[in-house]
Amino acid sequence: MNPMTSSTQGRRGSYAVGIARRQKIVEAAARRFALEGYQRTALTRVAEDVGITEGGLLHHFRSKKHLLLAVMEHRFTAEAAWWSRLPDDADGRDILRAMVAATERHLREPGLIELFVLTSAEAADPASAAHALFAERYQSAVDELARKLAAAMDLGTVRADTDCPAVARECIAVSDGLQLQWVISGGTLDLAEAVRLHADRLARTLLPDGNGL
Amino acid sequence: MNPMTSSTQGRRGSYAVGIARRQKIVEAAARRFALEGYQRTALTRVAEDVGITEGGLLHHFRSKKHLLLAVMEHRFTAEAAWWSRLPDDADGRDILRAMVAATERHLREPGLIELFVLTSAEAADPASAAHALFAERYQSAVDELARKLAAAMDLGTVRADTDCPAVARECIAVSDGLQLQWVISGGTLDLAEAVRLHADRLARTLLPDGNGL
DNA sequence: AGCGAAAACCGAGTACGCTAGGTTTTCGGA
DNA sequence: TCCGAAAACCTAGCGTACTCGGTTTTCGCT
Numbered sequence: 391m392n393p394m395t396s397s398t399q400g401r402r403g404s405y406a407v408g409i410a411r412r413q414k415i416v417e418a419a420a421r422r423f424a425l426e427g428y429q430r431t432a433l434t435r436v437a438e439d440v441g442i443t444e445g446g447l448l449h450h451f452r453s454k455k456h457l458l459l460a461v462m463e464h465r466f467t468a469e470a471a472w473w474s475r476l477p478d479d480a481d482g483r484d485i486l487r488a489m490v491a492a493t494e495r496h497l498r499e500p501g502l503i504e505l506f507v508l509t510s511a512e513a514a515d516p517a518s519a520a521h522a523l524f525a526e527r528y529q530s531a532v533d534e535l536a537r538k539l540a541a542a543m544d545l546g547t548v549r550a551d552t553d554c555p556a557v558a559r560e561c562i563a564v565s566d567g568l569q570l571q572w573v574i575s576g577g578t579l580d581l582a583e584a585v586r587l588h589a590d591r592l593a594r595t596l597l598p599d600g601n602g603l
Numbered sequence: 604m605n606p607m608t609s610s611t612q613g614r615r616g617s618y619a620v621g622i623a624r625r626q627k628i629v630e631a632a633a634r635r636f637a638l639e640g641y642q643r644t645a646l647t648r649v650a651e652d653v654g655i656t657e658g659g660l661l662h663h664f665r666s667k668k669h670l671l672l673a674v675m676e677h678r679f680t681a682e683a684a685w686w687s688r689l690p691d692d693a694d695g696r697d698i699l700r701a702m703v704a705a706t707e708r709h710l711r712e713p714g715l716i717e718l719f720v721l722t723s724a725e726a727a728d729p730a731s732a733a734h735a736l737f738a739e740r741y742q743s744a745v746d747e748l749a750r751k752l753a754a755a756m757d758l759g760t761v762r763a764d765t766d767c768p769a770v771a772r773e774c775i776a777v778s779d780g781l782q783l784q785w786v787i788s789g790g791t792l793d794l795a796e797a798v799r800l801h802a803d804r805l806a807r808t809l810l811p812d813g814n815g816l
Numbered sequence: 817a818g819c820g821a822a823a824a825c826c827g828a829g830t831a832c833g834c835t836a837g838g839t840t841t842t843c844g845g846a
Numbered sequence: 847t848c849c850g851a852a853a854a855c856c857t858a859g860c861g862t863a864c865t866c867g868g869t870t871t872t873c874g875c876t
Contacts, residue, residue, distance in 0.1 A: 402843090402844080405841085405842050405843070406842085406843090407841085407842070408842090432831080432832060432833090433832075433833070433834090434831095434832075434833095444832090444833085444834090445834090445835095448833085448834070448835085452834090453833075453834070454832095454833065454834090
């Protein structure tokens with residue numbers, strides 16, 4: 391998965407010092423970004439935190455955006471791991487409830503949603519590195535959710551006439567869109583409740599019994 | 604509404620040259636941003652376009668972000684004007700159809716969605732100028748939509764047990780979230796169709812006849 | 817008409833993101 | 847063990863966003 395952590399035949403690969411350094415940098419950056427915001431953190435400060443020069447830091451991460459991306463990549467893998475814990479034979483109601491639970495999880499990690507919104511904007515530029523990562527992340531997120539919905543449909547816990555990929559896309563769109571409204575409201579909006587209301591309404595058209603959550 | 608366009612007693616206000624200049628600047632910036640992207644446009648280029656210095660430009664717009672904001676403000680007023688054309692006695696189905704029509708409108712304006720996503724991210728910072736504007740815009744957008752839904756409910760074209768503000772928030776969240784997925788997909792995703800599918804599903808729980816669009 | 821205050825604009829300087837090239841350090845293999 | 851190639855790191859310099867004075871232009875008011 392990661393070609394930098396172990397030497398490939400022919401190529402050299404990273405040294406032990408480099409790997410350790412990169413880890414320190416990501417940790418320091420994550421701390422600074424959450425504390426004082428992405429825009430307001432200077433690369434020099436992060437470099438100072440780990441005891442190297444700005445130029446030295448740029449050797450490991452080609453740009454400030456690449457550094458932000460590395461921070462986000464950590465979060466994404468953690469998120470994917472959490473979702474994979476939802477069993478494949480989960481019924482329709484379980485899946486919708488997981489959407490709400492995921493939102494509650496996000497709310498417990500301070501600064502995460504802000505960083506997510508920021509990276510999203512960066513990914514809008516097709517030339518950026520974030521673009522590729524986000525494109526892949528969204529694809530797999532939608533696919534994974536659609537797959538679980540389709541499995542539930544096979545088991546009869548989701549109505550047979552459901553457009554699973556479309557519902558999956560909608561769920562993720564609602565999650566992202568409401569997160570945006572949440573940050574802009576300054577945390578005033580009851581994000582978890584808003585997601586719950588959507589999932590509840592969705593349940594009434596999706597589940598065979600026609601009831602909510 | 605705009606204290607700069609007309610002289611208030613005591614204060615001086617802008618000069619005619621200044622107002623004309625600002626307009627030229629916003630036009631030039633909008634062109635550049637759409638053409639070569641926000642990040643890649645240098646303020647100096649925009650200043651050159653209108654025949655002044657970078658310092659001169661910064662006199663009118665305190666920062667590059669403020670300039671972006673001015674561009675977006677134009678779009679927002681145009682958007683609000685479009686929505687106000689939807690009559691107050693529109694029935695539930697009309698309102699949902701308007702959501703789809705609005706999306707199709709956005710798709711016809713190149714670069715607009717990218718700029719929107721970008722400004723959203725900026726607005727995540729409570730200290731930024733975009734924050735205030737977006738907070739206000741979202742509030743009025745949600746309120747306006749909720750109001751129209753409530754009016755339709757009074758006329759019996761939307762089910763009586765509908766949580767209008769929640770539905771309004773959801774519609775806007777879906778729109779924003781899908782726009783994000785659209786830019787990240789590089790325009791591959793059929794945005795209008797995705798919005799239509801959501802509106803259709805919503806119609807089946809919201810409208811008294813229980814049919815789609 | 818023309819005074820004067822505020823707007824409009826310029827120019828120099830700063831901080832930061834980033835590039836280019838050179839120097840030092842690491843560490844696999846002879 | 848120690849050679850040397852690649853990684854790790856630094857220094858110098860450029861472009862850009864932004865600040866801070868100072869200078870010029872506008873235009874309401876007498």
